[in-house]
Amino acid sequence: MKVYDHKHIKNIVLLGSAKSGKTTLCESMVFEAGITNRRGTVEEKNTLSDYHEIEHERGNSVYATSMHAEWKGYKINIIDTPGLDDFVGEIVSSLRVADTCVMLINSQYAVEVGTELIWEHIEKLQKPTLLAINQIDHPKSNFDKAFTAAKARFGEAVVLMQYPVNQGEGFNTIIDLLKMTMYKFPPEGGKPEKLPIPPEEREKAEALHNELVEKAAENDEALMELYFEKGNLEEDEMRKGLKIGMMKHDVFPVFCLSGKRNMGSGRLMGFIDNVAPGSMEMHPEETQDGKTIECTPQKPVSLFVFKTLIEPYLGKLSFFKVCSGSIEVGKDLLNAQTQITERINQLFIMDGNQRKPVNKLTAGDIGATIKLKSTSTNHTLHAPGFEVKFKEMEFPDPKIRTAIVAESKNDDEKLGEAAKELQEEDQTLHIEYSKELKQLILTGQGELHLAVTKWRLEHVYNLHIHYEKPRIPYRETIQTQASEIYRHKKQSGGAGQFAEVHMTILPYQKDMDTPTGFNIRGKDEIDLPWGGKLIFYNCIVGGVIDARFMPSILKGVMEKMEEGPITGSYARDIVVLVHDGKMHPVDSNDISFKIAGMQAFKRAFLNAKPKIMEPLYNLEVLVPEELTGEIMTDLQTRRAMIMGIDSRKNYQVINAKVPLAELDNYSTSLKSLTQGRASFKLQFAEYTPVPNEIQRTLEANAEAVEA
Template structure:
């Protein structure tokens, strides 16, 4: 394979809803470019892109797949992405290294949930789009409805370059208003380029003039030419269209039936002539080290956007050459670890088929194998450059499960599998919660978790259960309380003795410790001698006040008392959850000259604190999240009803990007399986974002349920 120059490279991402024909379009593009000799089919499980077993089992793309084809003297790198938004990691990583998105739209279905998700991701990445109207030969194909839906979303940016002559089972001809020609396809896939028939001339002329105007609007010089001549040449139009695409002010519409190859070669011609070259899209920001240019003559650097593991191959590292020329056998430095990595082999990739090449230049995309520690989001560059590119920001998880091996002996294996999976799909976030005593996996939804389960069941043969994650409640108090506890143990030899008297009260930010408390008819005066403020890792504070006078407890035992209290803060008296925001005054106690020791006072302090806590009108706090939900207007009422059933407090409503937006505060406990519920309510079109807000007291009935559940759990143990 020849070495392509930077200006000869086009990097594109295939985007769209599952079933819109992305993988089939990729197959047709590889066929047109001569990379494959026959087109495979998704239903036959023989496509170049969906080659993983899970994709063949599921019948749709699960991971992004790097492909390439050659056309018109250019190399087109293609990344075929999954169509379900729960599998959005591949979409986000693909958009980070490509300069153009082909948004495939199934004209029998129009704009679907996955289409809307792809549009959002492309918008966030500032990626230009071509709208590819696909499956125009289907009985239920509707070009006009699909066009109208696109105009509702993109407005005047929707720009017709092609339209079908007869969409439906007889579809075989496309009018191209840039070329002002008709492309007629025979059953064997051959194309004739003909003059536009008289029956379509008026419509074609009108759309051509609209295209000329939209192209001219993108540069002042083109606008002047348009005013002078009343039209533009094809080259001038190409220039204006390209500028409009780069500014995302123009979205060209193309027509295809990818399964039959109709319209694919013309689309590829447009891509090679007009789509942005790698250097025409803004370079990924550099956050550290030497600035570089997307130039083959600059010092070499590459950015890793994906890692995967394949049987019999091992780990494969996919990268984009950001600057310079990357050659086989080159040594570069991982800017995160500072360690050297050797590119023993460099490949271009067409699915699982990889062709070894000697070098790749700036802007090209390839892969390598057997790197020691380089993962996604890592930068490789020369040691003296130290260049670090900004990492890809993957979407925040929206769904959490606790994973537990059916057989305890498989616990370690489960951890190993999850550690590998999170590198292949960074939208999985794995953590072991010491607080909840659960191994948690955070992802994008139930379907996403089903993909993970497939790997456990099919590849690793490990039985696991998904459990609802426990809720990280907090415990606190609402009024002062007093308690004392004597720990005494005598069993031969040295005994144990320690007595602690203490008062606790709620902590409020900025409040000073008190010197007087009243319980019933009795007053308790305190002399605060020293105050320690401990910021708790789980939120809130513990303030420890030493009020000992007259040496009733030796100062050397105070750290032990604090330790006992802190232990009980870590395992709250009500439900075993973390406690927070409490002031503890230790004001009296007793010692024994022989039997008093640290363990005695630790246990005395722990138990005195627990007793006081239960008498201080304790409350359980629950985590509250800020929730933003976007739903179609006709599903607004259903979405509101569902949220109210989840104890949500509606904070506001409005419209945004053609959807209705609901802002609310909702307890985390009520968000279990919300992704599935929202999808069901909105036909998959609803989306939401969630972020931690703070802790609030649970209602009395919920607290009673939690206390009973904890008591039952303790009895079982």
């Protein structure tokens, strides 16, 4: 395979809501470029990108898939991404290495919630973006509505490059406003016939062409002066202005096409290789220490690993972008995170599941290698002596959780190994055993995300598992002061056990004054691993308890705080004062004072108006305006506190605080209420007291379990 230099490589990512036609467009693009000799379809399960068994079963993309097209002297690396927010991790990693985003918009539905969510990531990275309104051949296509919605959402930067002459089932003609040419496609699609713009379209086309010229000119002072001088710009001058505007995020060109009928994909690729910026023109890659690395082959080699895939029978496949220099087979590179040397024994260009070996890849290119032992997603590999560590990707927080249980205890170890591999592949998936809840907790982005994970555990790893409702990580605390004396005495022949502890506890508050009425001799301020504080005061005078036993009393208190007196949940925000006691010269020891400290704390806790605290989460719901009322009604049944409602174009953003206990199955409920037209984000906010009736229920449940 030809090795392309850094000036002739373009990296694009196809983005858009589910069913916007990304995978189908990919098929047309690689077919047009001659990479394949026939176009596959999602229905026939023979597309180049959606090749995994789970994708065939579900009929939509689950993984981001890399492929390439060679078009008129350029290599275009294409990454096809899932359209569902459940697989947002694939979108984030693909965006990281792309130079240009191609956002597909379904001409029937215009800007959807999925488009909104993806746009947030594009704006964060300020990636050059073009819009492609797809499925113009659909009977319900409405190009004008889709374009108007795009302009309303993305602003005046949206500008037409093309428009359809005859959308709908008879679609076969577009007018290109850059070239001022009409393209008429044959029934089977492919290469169009170039025709003059007909008289009935001339006035409209010229008006839109002038808008495009103005948009190209306003991005560069020299071009603006030229435009004022001549009243127009040449095609190459327009290309220059459009590229500058795209790189500034001030121009979003709009194309129209039918990916299914292969009408318009070639013109789209022509614009990508002629106008869309490549890696060498983009902002230099940022490092973790704030430096930048230019994309040039003249520097030592450095790679950024943006994706990991573990394939059966093949092992670990690492996808990377060459950020500088050139990488050749047989090179040794140092991992900046692990400081372990990795040898690149094989290099590939990936077209779906097809591995095409190459001997060399240069700056700006995207490739893959296998069997890197100590390298994972977000890692940097670099030439020895060229120390660099690229800024890592940030992935969204989990939205949903469940408890995962292997049906056979014999599979627990195998489940742990599978979990490690799944997390290495998917940075938005977390599987961790909770000591507090005594459950293996799986967190992800949505019900579908968890369903796909279950499918993989069962079909790829041959594990029989089921999901259970996860427990809630409650916290316990107190509301008033209480004192208690506990004497531990045990005699069983020989040396016995004896300890007596006098203890007072009170609620901790930030910036509270030091307790009065006690002779404070020592203080331990402990930031608890599960949140909150423990302040432990030694108030012993006269040596009634030897100082060497105070750590044992503290240990007893901590053990009881790890398994709170009411429900067994962690306790927090408590001040403990040990102010008196007794000891025996022979029978007192560390274990005796630990037990006495634990029991004194427990009894005092139960007399200090104990209160159960529940985790409260910030919930943000993005919903179409007409469905806001239904969402609000549902939230009220979940004990939500509505914090405010903001407008975002045609959508409403509802901000609320909701108890975690009320968010079970919220993802499913939201999809049901809105037919999948809404999305949400979750972030932990704080712990807050549960209502009294809920506390009584939790106490009764805990007592029943103990009984």
